[in-house]
Amino acid sequence: MAAFDVPAAARTLLEGNWREGDDRGRHYAFSVPSPRSYPWQWYWDSCFHAIVRSRYDGAKARAELQTLLTAMRDDGFIGHTVLWGHPLDVRRAVRYNIASRADLMTSTIQPPILAWAWSLAVGDPGEDPAIKAALDRHHGWLRANRDLDGDGLLWLIQPDESGMDASPKFDHVWGVQAQGRPLFPTLIHANRRRAFDARRVQAARRPVVCEVLTNVLWTLSEQALGRPSMTGRLVERLWDERAGRFFDDVRGARRPTPGPARPATWDTLAPLALPDLPDAIADRLIDEVLLTPRFADGVPLPAVALDDPAHSSRETWWGRHRHWRGPSWVNSAWLVSLGLRRRGRHELADAMAQRLVDVVAREGFREYYESRTGAGMGAHDFGWSTLLWELVDPRAATTGGGAPETGS
Numbered sequence: 001m002a003a004f005d006v007p008a009a010a011r012t013l014l015e016g017n018w019r020e021g022d023d024r025g026r027h028y029a030f031s032v033p034s035p036r037s038y039p040w041q042w043y044w045d046s047c048f049h050a051i052v053r054s055r056y057d058g059a060k061a062r063a064e065l066q067t068l069l070t071a072m073r074d075d076g077f078i079g080h081t082v083l084w085g086h087p088l089d090v091r092r093a094v095r096y097n098i099a100s101r102a103d104l105m106t107s108t109i110q111p112p113i114l115a116w117a118w119s120l121a122v123g124d125p126g127e128d129p130a131i132k133a134a135l136d137r138h139h140g141w142l143r144a145n146r147d148l149d150g151d152g153l154l155w156l157i158q159p160d161e162s163g164m165d166a167s168p169k170f171d172h173v174w175g176v177q178a179q180g181r182p183l184f185p186t187l188i189h190a191n192r193r194r195a196f197d198a199r200r201v202q203a204a205r206r207p208v209v210c211e212v213l214t215n216v217l218w219t220l221s222e223q224a225l226g227r228p229s230m231t232g233r234l235v236e237r238l239w240d241e242r243a244g245r246f247f248d249d250v251r252g253a254r255r256p257t258p259g260p261a262r263p264a265t266w267d268t269l270a271p272l273a274l275p276d277l278p279d280a281i282a283d284r285l286i287d288e289v290l291l292t293p294r295f296a297d298g299v300p301l302p303a304v305a306l307d308d309p310a311h312s313s314r315e316t317w318w319g320r321h322r323h324w325r326g327p328s329w330v331n332s333a334w335l336v337s338l339g340l341r342r343r344g345r346h347e348l349a350d351a352m353a354q355r356l357v358d359v360v361a362r363e364g365f366r367e368y369y370e371s372r373t374g375a376g377m378g379a380h381d382f383g384w385s386t387l388l389w390e391l392v393d394p395r396a397a398t399t400g401g402g403a404p405e406t407g408s
């Protein structure tokens with residue numbers, strides 16, 4: 001059998017998912033995450049697509065990120081999902097965070113990775129004054145609306161804002177209203193009544209979360225805009241030295257649970273993607289979490305430790321949307337591999353990449369994979385799983401400086 005050609009397969013998928021057109025007087029151009037399951041533009045998916053696409057088509061990579069800026073409101077807000085081309089159907093309208101079905105965007109956010117993605121896919125945003133101004137405005141909205149304590153870190157009002165929708169790490173926070181649990185639509189309804197305004201949510205003593213992955217990607221984006229690093233603040237607030245793990249800071253939880261008693265989820269490893277994470281912390285994350293069988297035995301990278309009681313690959317009748325309760329995701333593997341490569345642990349990163357190549361060659365680019373067998377799960381033709389190309393052929397800019405390598 002011929003070896004699986006990762007670049008060729010990735011290009012075919014991203015081009016097949018490409019959509020271009022005009023809506024409300026604006027031009028859009030981007031890849032849908034998956035033609036059948038996700039037929040619109042998702043904020044962080046588009047950022048991952050652009051990173052991969054920049055290896056062979058810089059202009060279209062830029063266009064995909066530009067499309068997010070085209071959707072941006074004057075005040076700098078960009079929604080989690082941008083509904084280009086056709087409105088939501090009634091069935092999805094219950095689960096999506098829209099104020100009205102006529103809206104162009106949902107009213108919640110996704111991890112603010114855009115400025116960092118721009119720096120990887122296009123180049124230093126500082127070299128283009130109009131782009132820099134637009135990204136600054138976007139960050140301004142996030143700071144004004146989500147930096148609840150004024151220390152630079154962002155807070156979330158719903159689990160899906162983290163990108164890790166139904167992660168069991170949110171169950172203690174939102175209880176039966178957590179995502180993947182039956183009453184999630186009532187959380188959306190309650191937040192809609194508060195105009196998805198984090199300060200109003202907090203004032204009503206409803207849960208707000210200073211979440212690990214969101215703040216890692218936010219820190220990378222702030223750095224991409226030339227702002228001071230917030231890694232120190234992130235460590236100060238979210239690192240538990242005794243447990244050797246990062247935990248979300250939570251207010252208003254339904255069943256408040258101390259960090260070490262919460263499910264062991266992969267995002268504790270996400271800070272490895274930060275270039276300035278202290279080595280002592282990085283080493284502990286690698287040796288005490290990543291390399292233990294609970295993560296290392298799984299297809300890279302299980303969303304929840306294999307032996308954790310919360311780990312589950314089941315889909316339930318009342319909701320197919322049990323994402324992030326167990327199975328493995330390529331974007332997580334990629335973010336962690338950045339930290340491994342930066343620390344010279346190339347063998348480890350290569351082994352993760354190879355394991356995923358074998359799985360994807362067999363199963364195709366699926367949304368996520370059963371952590372033990374690698375069986376493909378969720379959506380088909382899933383865009384960000386093409387980050388596999390980044391895993392097998394890392395670019396210099398993410399391994400310790402220098403210009404991005406161009407792929408073949």
Ligand code: GLC
Pocket residue numbers: 033038042044045163164165166323
């Ligand atoms: C799921 C994922 C989310 C992603 C979306 C589109 O909701 O949890 O992170 O952006 O699908 O792929």
